[in-house]
Amino acid sequence: MHDPFDITGHAEATDTLAVLDGAGRTYQAGSVAVEALRPQDLIIRRGDYIAVMGPSGSGKSTLLHVLGCLDRPTAGRYLLEGRDISRLADRELAAVRNLQIGFVFQRFHLLRDESALRNVELPLLYAGIARSERRQRAAEALEAVGLAPRARHEPGRLSGGEQQRVALARALVKRPRLLLADEPTGNLDTVSGARILELIEAQNGHGTAVVMITHDPEVAARAATRLLMRDGRMSRADA
């Protein structure tokens, strides 16, 4: 098992997906600078399965936002497939999110007025894919998570577990290289949570790297690498 904080030789390694090279994120709250993510190294390889644990406010979400290109590091570099993300323009960042990164959130974050099918279609729409192909791929993704019969249902008519499966289908329909999951089972019952984890792990088995934030030690235990975050600093949870 590789050391996730050792980024030596990452440029030459063929399985390197993402690298935080001394990357940190500081927020300005009035006159006070808040170091939400302390500058540090992290390497994520293709097919990695990383669980991040830590108390609220420890910087987990900030880490996820930086990895998901929703936020830029204020220190160091973030390299995704060799490209320095911190130097990309907004439209390039949007393209990275659109094509390379899948998101799954604790509260699902689905468009409430749209059907499950249209929710899953969304990233394909912004990828400029034709409508008929969008429909077909979205239907396949819903079928893969076992929700084909519920494709026309709006989120309000779906259970929590079903909504999270729609969110997962939306993340997977774009065939991402990196799947970021923020407490994906946090709002679900045990059975639904287990189903979601199976689907995520199945995708991981196909080579998609997974970074999952969780408070649940049992969920974290299923990951190959477990990290602990505290005060914006990461460490090995099992060290």
Added chain:
Amino acid sequence: MSSASASFIDICREGLLHLVRRPMRTALMAMTSAIAIAVTVNVISLSFGLQEDIRGDVNMFGTRTVDVGRLPVLVPGAARPSLGPAEERSIRGVLQGLDALIVPRRQAAATVTLAARNGAEAHTERFQVVASQPAYLKTLTVPVQHGRWLNDGDNVVGEQGVASCALDHAAAKRIFGDEDPAQAVGKVFELTLRGQARAMTVVGVLSDPLRYRELFETFDEGKGARTLTSSLLSFRNIYVPERLLAGEEYSGISIVLPTDVAVGQTRDRLMTIWSLDATDPIALMRGGIGVFVRKDWMDALGASASKGTLVGNVVWIIIVLVAIVMISTLNLITIRERYEEVAIRRCEGARRRDVALQITAEGVMTSLVGGLAGLPVGYVGAAILREIVQFPFRFEFKYAIAATGIAILLGFFSSVVPARHAARLQPARVLGRRLN
């Protein structure tokens, strides 16, 4: 990396679906737009309609007519300049070669006894009497509506001293009441002219070229005093044969020219007779003789109508600006409710411009629908106002096109701030607030 992005049509469809799924909100914003466009259509149809009608009237008058007349005496005791056959000969002399029709006229105030009607007692009223040759009609360029114009035969003294006359439409209505002026032809009324009462037979009634008589009269009053030309063009006169004021000095001489160039030449040549300086109004007044080119007077009137249009334009622009502010505010409030949706779209690959485009498309579509709904409302409103206030509301297809364009612009500009706000939203902040 592929830089493919959503198509314009796909983003507009996203906006359309959003509007359809929020019918109440969409209807509210469309209604604001509809009201703005309805009022705009009304104001445009009023101001441009009025201007076009007045220009139409102005062009109908004899704009190639030049009037020479005596001005009111400003200095007490000063002698009035002479204007008679000798001056007419001088005018004919200087205008040789211009193919000008030169018609002198005499004017005098007269009274007519009006019969009791509509609850009002019988009373006398002042009218302007114009005595001239039959050719005078050519200086007016107003068609005869009923009966006929005066001819040489009318200049002969008739049986029992009854004389013929023609009336302006407004004079006929005043003398014989509001009945159809056609009924006035053949009727007799009593005219007191130079202290002598005489019976007058109406042989014809001219049509009224002034659709907006009140407006013309207001314009006159606005200038402080009636000009000689505007007095004539009030079209509320009684036209009598030349013999009724024979022997008196001329009140004016009207000259009809065949071309605009000839009009200019006429003005210049007339100045030489009285040594007038057209650029010095004081000197012009001192001379006691005025030269009025009707086209100048009409241009001044047209300019007044243009000012009215300008005021109308300011009114509808203010209304549209208020609507923009209102819809913008409503849109901004809506955007605050849509933070999560915008953040999700950004997470899934929407660029800032995609978000801005969707919000703008929503605004334009809403405003366009509202504007199209406002058009018939504006049309009906204009029709009702036309009946109530008798104002010249004029609804034309081109105004509908203009209003549609304004609706699109309204939608666009009312979306600028909300679209910018939505596009600048940081998805990490929105989602971060909801995560832990």
